[in-house]
Amino acid sequence: MAGRDEETVRAVRRPEVRLPELRAYDGGAWEPEGDYDGLEFTDVDCAGQVARGARFMDCALRRCALDETVLSRARIIDSVWSGVRGVGTDLSQASLRDVEVVDGRLGGLQLHGAVLERVVVRGGKIDFANLRRAKLRDVAFEGCVLVEADFGGAVLERVSFDDCTLTRVDFSAARMTDVDLRGVAWLDIARGIDCLGGAVISAAQLMDLAPAFAAQLGVRVE
Known part of the structure; x- marks a missing residue:
């Protein structure tokens, strides 16, 4: 992983959102199954709203409250979320x-x-994100803090982490292709160290993770 050349890591294709x-x-x-197109939500309290299966296209959510907001099975397309909480x-x-985001x-x-x-997830902090069995393709995390993010069983293809802090992240049973972890400022893997095949790390990160790799292989270091 650490020895892969930079040219072999396919770059993330980033969104080009032009609202x-x-x-x-x-x-x-x-409303569930609602259709929201070309709308701007600014300083709106959306706590407890239920929009299961709704479609949001060409929309901006700015500084909105999303406590217990239900957007399961929603489709969010060509949109910007800024300062949501x-x-x-x-x-x-x-x-x-x-x-x-x-x-x-x-x-x-x-x-x-x-x-x-x-x-693109840029800046901010996300605690206890449940991404189990999610599919991420062309996703860039930039300058953000992820605390105990759970990628268990997820599929990650062309995913990068630049200047991020990853604390107690779980990669158990994850499948990775062109996942670039070299830009992580702090990398703390709680589980799934054996599932990093398909990722690229730096030589310095390899040294930091060496005890975890050794433990995974059952090697004692004395």
């Missing part, structure tokens, strides 16, 4: 394509079974 002129959200309740936001089995503060985020394609 049209947006209409202000009228403040009505979200919340605990227990449910995006399980949702589809995010061409999405930017900037400076979010989220805890207990549910993304299990979700599909993320051409997504």
Whole structure:
């Protein structure tokens, strides 16, 4: 992993979100299977809203509260989330394509079974994100803090972590292709050290992770 040349790691294809002129959200309740197109949600309290299976296209959410908001199986396309915050936001089995998430503060985020394609997560902090069995393709994490993120059984293809802090991350049973961990500022893997095949790490990271690799192989270091 550490010996792979940089040229062999395929770069993440980043989203190119160009929002049209947006209409202000009228403040009505979200609806399951609702259709939201070209809307701007600014400083809206969406806590407890239920929009299961809804579609958000060309939308911006700015500084919105998403505590216990239910967006499971939602489709979020060509959209920007900036400064959102919340605990227990449910995006399980949702589809995010061409999405930017900037400076979010989220805890207990549910993304299990979700599909993320051409997504950038920039800045902010996410605690206890559940990404079990999620599919991530062309996803870039930049300058963010991930605390106890669970990627168990997830599929990661062309995923990068730049200037991020990963604390107690779980990669158990994850499958990786072109996952670039070299830019991680702090890498703390709680589980799944044996599932890093398909990832690339730096020589310095290899030294830091050597005790974990040795333990995985049953090698004692004295």
